[in-house]
Amino acid sequence: MNEFVTFLQMGGHGLYVWLAYGIAWAALIVIGVRPILTRRRFIAMHRADAEPERTAE
Amino acid sequence: MGRLAAFAHRLGSPRWFFDITGPWLVVLSVIGIALVTVGSVWGLVFAPEDYQQGNSFRIIYVHVPTAHLAEALYLAMGAAGVVLLVWRMKIADMFIAVTAPVGMVITGVALLTGAIWGKPTWGAWWVWDARTTSVLVLFFLYVGLMALRQAIPAREQAGRAVAVLAVVGTVNVPIIKYSVDWWLTLHQPSSFSLTEPPTMPAEMWLPLLVNVVGFYCLVAAVVLAGLRNEILERESDTAWVRDWLARKLRGSEA
Amino acid sequence: MNTQRRNRLVAIVFLLGGTAITAALVLTALEENVNLFYPPERVVNGDAPTGVTIRAGGMVVCGSVAHDASGLGVSFVLTDYKGSDFMVRHVGILPDLFREGQGILVTGELDSERVFRASEVLAKHDENYMPPEMAGIGIEAEACDSPDSTDPAFAS
Numbered sequence: 001m002n003e004f005v006t007f008l009q010m011g012g013h014g015l016y017v018w019l020a021y022g023i024a025w026a027a028l029i030v031i032g033v034r035p036i037l038t039r040r041r042f043i044a045m046h047r048a049d050a051e052p053e054r055t056a057e
Numbered sequence: 058m059g060r061l062a063a064f065a066h067r068l069g070s071p072r073w074f075f076d077i078t079g080p081w082l083v084v085l086s087v088i089g090i091a092l093v094t095v096g097s098v099w100g101l102v103f104a105p106e107d108y109q110q111g112n113s114f115r116i117i118y119v120h121v122p123t124a125h126l127a128e129a130l131y132l133a134m135g136a137a138g139v140v141l142l143v144w145r146m147k148i149a150d151m152f153i154a155v156t157a158p159v160g161m162v163i164t165g166v167a168l169l170t171g172a173i174w175g176k177p178t179w180g181a182w183w184v185w186d187a188r189t190t191s192v193l194v195l196f197f198l199y200v201g202l203m204a205l206r207q208a209i210p211a212r213e214q215a216g217r218a219v220a221v222l223a224v225v226g227t228v229n230v231p232i233i234k235y236s237v238d239w240w241l242t243l244h245q246p247s248s249f250s251l252t253e254p255p256t257m258p259a260e261m262w263l264p265l266l267v268n269v270v271g272f273y274c275l276v277a278a279v280v281l282a283g284l285r286n287e288i289l290e291r292e293s294d295t296a297w298v299r300d301w302l303a304r305k306l307r308g309s310e311a
Numbered sequence: 312m313n314t315q316r317r318n319r320l321v322a323i324v325f326l327l328g329g330t331a332i333t334a335a336l337v338l339t340a341l342e343e344n345v346n347l348f349y350p351p352e353r354v355v356n357g358d359a360p361t362g363v364t365i366r367a368g369g370m371v372v373c374g375s376v377a378h379d380a381s382g383l384g385v386s387f388v389l390t391d392y393k394g395s396d397f398m399v400r401h402v403g404i405l406p407d408l409f410r411e412g413q414g415i416l417v418t419g420e421l422d423s424e425r426v427f428r429a430s431e432v433l434a435k436h437d438e439n440y441m442p443p444e445m446a447g448i449g450i451e452a453e454a455c456d457s458p459d460s461t462d463p464a465f466a467s
Contacts, residue, residue, distance in 0.1 A: 007102070011111045013111060013112045016113050016116065016173050020116040020120065021116075023119075023170060024119035024166050027163070027166045028093070028272075028275055031276075032275065035279060035282035035283045035286055038286045046293070046302050106443065108442065108443040108445070109436060110440075139323055143319045178406075178408055179408075179433045180406030180432065180433045181433055184416075187346075187347070221326070224326065225326065225327065225330045228330045229334075240342070240347070243348075243435050246438045248438045256439045258441060258445060261440055
């Protein structure tokens, strides 16, 4: 456990190191998730378009 | 030349591009996530600390990949700009539209991680030297590309205006790269070049190489996914997109 | 390639070439202002103005760092290892990387005796990284013992 705390502290530079990695990972997640949501929205939007047609059949 | 021309001709077809890139997207995402995970853990846990900077050196493993990508993405947009202006290929316009926001985020990360690295090593978050300033200019070029596209309502005109800015802006990239050699800066010169061995041992640069390749794969996947969405939206009233949608909708209900 | 495309390509080449030449001319004209700091040579030969806030840089001369007995004051000599060096006086905090043999940037004013009165001290590290055991010294050890303490980055 103590070893883990030492690892997190990074010899006093913990705040800087984790902040930098946190920003980098968060940015990757944000730019990665955005196209997934866009695609879902596109499909959902066109499903809504298609629904009334199907009920009319 | 014949084969290249044939490839370029097919690349001009958004449908063909959409059809072949589905599997690439999966492969690039999986490789990218795996490499960034391995590289980050390697850099955080197993790479040695630096004799001078201690553990703050580990920031290199996220700073260098993003800084490198920030320049590479802009060059790629400049090349796409030439293709759009000369050959009028729609896909080049889509590429610039999709890449600009991604490049802006990546450049922002490079600037922020650089500032966070600067505080414990230089003693300052920010210094206006040639390197930091030219990268800030790069950031504003990405913002400018997005703003310019918003400002012009007609899609075709907007695309061409943005392409001109993308091409002209590439002049900034060599300035960034050589700023640390041409002028006196606080930022240190590059640790890597094609002709010289790296200025650090393998146990330090190997995880960096893993993360650089990983970040490139992930960002390529993100751009590809964005391109595919852009194609769907711009071609949404064509028969092949309607067919694709019908297959998707049937598939999700089955 | 048909003529229309070739003409467009030629236009782009001229546009890009023109921008590059403009940028090169502007940056050449601005050169002195793009440099972040005065190297020791230009501090010593009088290029650096006195009495106004400027930045200067150099390597801390081994054995030159003298802390005031009373407190936070410190003085040291910066050099380019090529015969130019100047004295710096500073009261306040020093960066973690401040050591003898380290590259340093100082912000402040040159006084009439051409002693640099620094209000801020920044560390300029080089592009070499290595694990502590490879450097052959502990992290706390003085850079003056290490073999590569002749960083040429401050030569003008």
